[in-house]
Amino acid sequence: MKTILETLRGGLVVSCQAPTDSPLHKPEVIAAIAEASLNRGAVGVRIDTPSHIQAVRSRCNHPIIGLWKQVIPPSSVYITPQFHHAEAVAQAGSDIIAVDATQRRRPNGETLAQIIQRIHDHLGKTVMADVDTLDNALRAVEAGADCVATTLYGYTEETQGQTPPGFELLKAMVAQCPLPVVCEGGIASPAQAHYALTLGAYAVVVGTAITGIDSLVTGYLNTLNQS
Template identity: 60%
Template sequence: MNKDLLQPLKQSIIVSCQAPVESPLHDPYVIAAMAKAAELNGAAAVRIDTPAHITAVRQKISAPIIGLWKQQIPGYDVYITPQFTHAEAIAQAGADIIAIDATLRERPHQEQLTTIITRIHQELGKLVMADIDTLEAAIFAENAGADLVGTTLYGYTKATKHLTPPGFQLLTEMVQKLQVPVICEGGISSPKMAQQALKIGAFAVVVGTDITGIDAKLKAYLEGLGGRD
């Protein structure tokens, strides 16, 4: 594992370059172009979903890639790189850091979080970013061996669906309790909010929709104009 990868991320912006499956932007070439534009304009790293997109991005940029693979497995809510086999695929595609769902929800086929993280470290030689929703999950993920922990799933699980990102209170508690780098991800929609996250103590801030989410941003504009199509 190369923990030196983390130092350039300190106090930085990481850009999540993703798009809905039904969007024309959900194309490896387009995602790679987004990632290259992000790198050229100062992003310290990018966050990319699926092996195909990671492969395309790896060919275009030298900045670190936080890779993930969203997979819906029947009977389970865990969907961000839910199993080791998914982590293996994105590592082979070129990801430097593997992002995994580290909530306390039941995991597919009894693959325990500690086991998955250990295997990613030992068999793939990659760092692990734990995507969590609560402080309890964050502490558990750190104890399980995660190299960095993000607020990614705050507001997106049954335990937190009544809450709206960004989770600045959760971020504050994580900064106080954890020893590993804490990443603020989710709901960052302005430079001022990113600055606030860094002031709280975030190691880095992930921005997605507000930079690369054309589909969601346009829908928000249209809704703001009275639901025009």
């Protein structure tokens, strides 16, 4: 039987998320968007928050990459920052759990290796390490991650000013990481998604360009309203 990661190989994963102040930020709406994406051939979906994951799981049997964005100052880690967040994500129905895999301090001081081991040992789930640099990707490999993704490129202090997609980072990760490397972040067109696969990406995650109605409309209006 195929493993969860093998079902993603060469495919499109759609990130189905919405801003908290958007009318789309409802479990039933996110589940409908996810189902539509899967019906059209996506190999999996990436979903934030346990309630949304549970709603999606009730409507599909495809792989779900789950996470829980939680801001806990003074830590800047917000993607599944603590084990109990991972536990809730797993209980909601996720197959793969995405975690921040930078070297930034987690809210409770737990190391990346510790949270990955707990997810493996206590939850029996696959771990996707969201990284921003090659160094952090290699550290995530050492920490026991099952796959690495370029998710945080351009969104951390270390990569401030960089604009995703991080194709150069992707190439370096593919060359040096002995794990599946997922391209995520900033993919704005089918051509870019295809290019990521030609660079060796194991799979491609696309969010805003497909599901980001709020952001897309704002972008159009900002351009139309330029004097």
